[in-house]
Amino acid sequence: MAAALRINTFISTLSVILLLTLTEATNSGFTVDLIKCDSTVSPLYNSSHTHFDRLYNAFARSVSRANRFKPSLQSKSSIQSNVIANDGEYLIKISLGTPAIEVLGIADTGSDLIWTQCEPCEKCYKQDLPLFDPQQSSTYGNVPCNSSPCKALDTATCGTDKNTCQYSYSYGDQSFTNGDLGVETLTIGLTTGHQVTLPNIVFGCGHNNDGTFGEAGSGIIGLGGGPLSLVSQLHNSIGGKFSYCLVPTENSNVTSKINFGGNDMDSGNGVVSTPMVAKDPSTFYYLTLEGISVGNKRFAYKASSKAVASNEGNIIIDSGTTLTFLPPEFHADLVSALVKAIDAERVRDPRGVLSLCFRSIDDIDVPIITAHFTGADVKLKAINTFARMDDDLVCFTMIPSESLAIFGNLAQINFLVEYDLKAKKVSFLPADCTKH
Numbered sequence: 137m138a139a140a141l142r143i144n145t146f147i148s149t150l151s152v153i154l155l156l157t158l159t160e161a162t163n164s165g166f167t168v169d170l171i172k173c174d175s176t177v178s179p180l181y182n183s184s185h186t187h188f189d190r191l192y193n194a195f196a197r198s199v200s201r202a203n204r205f206k207p208s209l210q211s212k213s214s215i216q217s218n219v220i221a222n223d224g225e226y227l228i229k230i231s232l233g234t235p236a237i238e239v240l241g242i243a244d245t246g247s248d249l250i251w252t253q254c255e256p257c258e259k260c261y262k263q264d265l266p267l268f269d270p271q272q273s274s275t276y277g278n279v280p281c282n283s284s285p286c287k288a289l290d291t292a293t294c295g296t297d298k299n300t301c302q303y304s305y306s307y308g309d310q311s312f313t314n315g316d317l318g319v320e321t322l323t324i325g326l327t328t329g330h331q332v333t334l335p336n337i338v339f340g341c342g343h344n345n346d347g348t349f350g351e352a353g354s355g356i357i358g359l360g361g362g363p364l365s366l367v368s369q370l371h372n373s374i375g376g377k378f379s380y381c382l383v384p385t386e387n388s389n390v391t392s393k394i395n396f397g398g399n400d401m402d403s404g405n406g407v408v409s410t411p412m413v414a415k416d417p418s419t420f421y422y423l424t425l426e427g428i429s430v431g432n433k434r435f436a437y438k439a440s441s442k443a444v445a446s447n448e449g450n451i452i453i454d455s456g457t458t459l460t461f462l463p464p465e466f467h468a469d470l471v472s473a474l475v476k477a478i479d480a481e482r483v484r485d486p487r488g489v490l491s492l493c494f495r496s497i498d499d500i501d502v503p504i505i506t507a508h509f510t511g512a513d514v515k516l517k518a519i520n521t522f523a524r525m526d527d528d529l530v531c532f533t534m535i536p537s538e539s540l541a542i543f544g545n546l547a548q549i550n551f552l553v554e555y556d557l558k559a560k561k562v563s564f565l566p567a568d569c570t571k572h
Contacts, residue, residue, distance in 0.1 A: 188526055195459055195489045195533075228357045228394075231323040232339075233273030238265055241357035242349070243394065245454050248362030248419050249289075249305050251313050251340030252355030258344045263354045270318060270341055279317040285338045286317055288363045303340050311347020313355075315340050338364055360419035367557065370396060376558035380455060381569035382549050384519055393572060401554050401563050408512035409563040412555075413449030421555060422449035423562060424510040425541070428466075430473035431503035439463030441538045448510075451541035453562060455553075460544040461537035467491070470505075474532060477503045485531055492532035493525065500530055507547070514564050520547045 228243045232252065239252045253260045255269040270276040279285050279301040281294040286301035293302050306312035322337040342355065358365040359378070367378055374397030382392045401407045413422040427436045437450060441463060462470070471492050475482060479501065480494035494500060505521050507514040523546070525531045533546050552565040552572060 227353055232268055233320055234275040236323055237268050240353050241355040242353050243359055244356050244456055245359045247356055248358040248360040248365040249340050250358050250366055251342050253345055254341040254343055259346060261346050261349050262351050264351050265354050275321040277319045313340060313342040314344040315342040337369055362419045377556050379554035381552045381567055381572040382545055383569040384549055401565055407563050407565045409561045410509035410512040412560045415449045420452040423451055423453055424448045425451045426510060427508045428470060429506040430470055431477060433473055435469040438466050451543055453543045455545050457542050457544040458546055460534040460547050461542040462534055464536035467536040490531040491535055494530050495528055496530050497528045516547055519549055
C-alpha cells in the first residue's frame with residue numbers, strides 16, 4: 137500500500153548541531169533543548185552553506201562515522217542534559233572540575249570512554265573552548281593502575297610513578313586520544329538552579345589527540361554499553377535508562393531532547409520493544425533486524441559478509457549516524473522494490489554518496505517501509521527514509537555496507553527511542569517530537 141508522504145527539504149539530522157539549553161526541571165528529571173547547527177541562533181551557523189551542502193556534508197560524515205565504529209580496541213531520577221550535534225555528531229554540554237570548565241563532547245553511542253583535551257597538551261586538534269587543566273581543579277584525582285577502571289581498558293599502562301593509569305584509545309578512522317585516566321566532578325545542565333553534580337566520574341584527560349573532530353567539540357562523551365561510559369557510570373541513579381526524541385529539522389524553532397532516566401514507556405500505548413543482544417564489543421547496542429517491508433512486500437535480512445551476518449544482533453542502533461547502512465544484497469532487494477513502486481525517473485546521485493535517487497520537483501509517493509526487528513515492527517515514514525538532495529532530486533537514505541549494519545538517526549526521527557539497559561531492550565514509540 138502506497139501513501140502520499142511528504143518529502144521535506146529540511147530533514148538533515150546529522151548536519152544539525154544541537155545545543156542543549158536547560159529549560160525545565162520536573163520530578164522526573166531535567167529537560168534540555170537542542171539547538172540545530174543550521175539555525176541562525178547556533179554558534180556553528182555558517183551562512184555560506186546551503187541546506188543541500190549541509191545535507192551532503194552530513195552524509196559524508198555518516199560514512200566516516202561508520203568507519204569509526206570499528207574501534208581498534210574493543211531512580212529513578214532523570215537527567216536530561218544540554219546537547220549539540222556537530223555536522224553529524226551530537227554534542228553534550230557539561231562542566232568539568234572545580235571551578236567548573238565548560239566541555240562540549242560528542243555524544244557517542246558508538247564508544248565508551250568519556251574524554252576531553254587537557255593541559256599540558258603534547259598534540260591537540262584545534263578547539264574553540266579552552267583546554268581543561270587538571271592542575272587548576274581542586275576535585276581532580278588520578279586513577280591508580282590497579283583499579284577496576286584502569287583494568288577495563290585493554291590498552292591501559294602505568295605511568296612512571298605507578299599511581300597513574302595511562303590510556304590509549306583509537307578509532308577505525310585513525311582518530312585517537314592518549315592521556316591519563318582521572319576522576320572528576322561532572323556537572324550536567326546550564327541553569328544554576330537546574331544542575332546535576334556527579335562526583336567521581338572516571339574520564340580520560342587527553343594530552344595527545346587528533347583525528348576527524350570538529351573545532352566546536354572538545355572530546356567525546358561515551359554513551360555505549362561498556363563499563364566506562366557515562367550511561368554505565370550513572371547506571372543505578374538513572375534506572376539503567378536513557379532516551380531521546382529527534383525532531384525533523386524543518387522545525388527550526390523546536391528542539392530535540394536527550395533524557396537520562398525517567399521516561400517509562402507504557403507498553404500499551406503504541407510502544408514496540410525489541411531485545412538488545414549481548415555481543416562483543418559491549419560498546420554497541422545490537423538489535424536483530426529480521427527483515428524490511430516495502431509496502432506489502434517483505435524482504436528477509438540477508439548478508440554474505442561475516443561482518444553483517446544474518447544471526448542475532450546483526451545491526452546496531454546509533455543516534456549519531458545519519459544514514460542507515462545495510463548489507464549490499466539486502467539493500468539491493470529494497471532498491472529493486474522501490475524502483476518498481478515509485479513513479480519517477482531514476483537518476484544518479486551527482487555527488488556519488490547515495491545509491492538510489494529520483495528526479496522530481498514535486499513530492500513523490502513512496503511506499504510505507506517497515507523495519508521488522510524481533511518483536512517490534514517500526515513503520516517508517518518518508519521523512520525517515522528519503523531526503524531531498526536538490527531542488528529536483530530525492531534520494532533513499534539507506535545505503536549498502538559490507539562492514540557494519542547501522543540503524544541511523546534519520547530513521548529515528550519522530551520516535552521516542554528508549555534504551556533500557558536493565559531490561560535489555562530498546563523501545564520505539566511514534567511521537568511528535570516537537571512536543572517532547
